[in-house]
Amino acid sequence: MKTLQQIQESRPASDTLQLDYGQRQKCRLRAVTDGGVEVGLFTQRGTVLAGGERFADEEGYVVEIIPRPEQVIEATTANMHLLARCCYHLGNRHVPLQVGHGWLRLAPDHVLQDMVERLGLSTALVEKPFHPESGAYSAHSAVDGDARSHHSHDHDHDHDHDHDHDHDHDHDHDHDHD
Numbered sequence: 001m002k003t004l005q006q007i008q009e010s011r012p013a014s015d016t017l018q019l020d021y022g023q024r025q026k027c028r029l030r031a032v033t034d035g036g037v038e039v040g041l042f043t044q045r046g047t048v049l050a051g052g053e054r055f056a057d058e059e060g061y062v063v064e065i066i067p068r069p070e071q072v073i074e075a076t077t078a079n080m081h082l083l084a085r086c087c088y089h090l091g092n093r094h095v096p097l098q099v100g101h102g103w104l105r106l107a108p109d110h111v112l113q114d115m116v117e118r119l120g121l122s123t124a125l126v127e128k129p130f131h132p133e134s135g136a137y138s139a140h141s142a143v144d145g146d147a148r149s150h151h152s153h154d155h156d157h158d159h160d161h162d163h164d165h166d167h168d169h170d171h172d173h174d175h176d177h178d
Contacts, residue, residue, distance in 0.1 A: 001030065001038045004055035004063060013054060013064035020070045021130040024049040033063055048134060067129035072105045073113050074128070075121040082120045089115065096132035105130060
């Protein structure tokens, strides 16, 4: 097995490696390239690999990452208000989501597909590369619907969902409080 490290320079690729979204977010991955070479990739935790990124070994063997098409739900509408509402509801559920002009993509889930359809979007199961948004707090942001952020980072934090408040129970009559 060849151990590969991510490189920043764009040396010509010796081979390619097709990975789906789940594989592109692993920090340690053992895989077989399109050329049949067994490789081990190591990245920083929280990194999501994008198409075109490259890995190399010390001997100069370079592998280019290619996003593998995978089954996703593609929802479409010409109504941007409906699209925004749908993105709001899916985002509220922390669903990994790829957004483009008039469309969005998410991992197959019949409950979410039903919700999207009830909101007024048309849906279809398609085979396409999946590049979900990396999040507002990631190091790099997506532009023009191209959600291939090079690095996404989880930000662990707690949200207090308690709502401390008193209810006033005034009455027009007296109570004896001994």
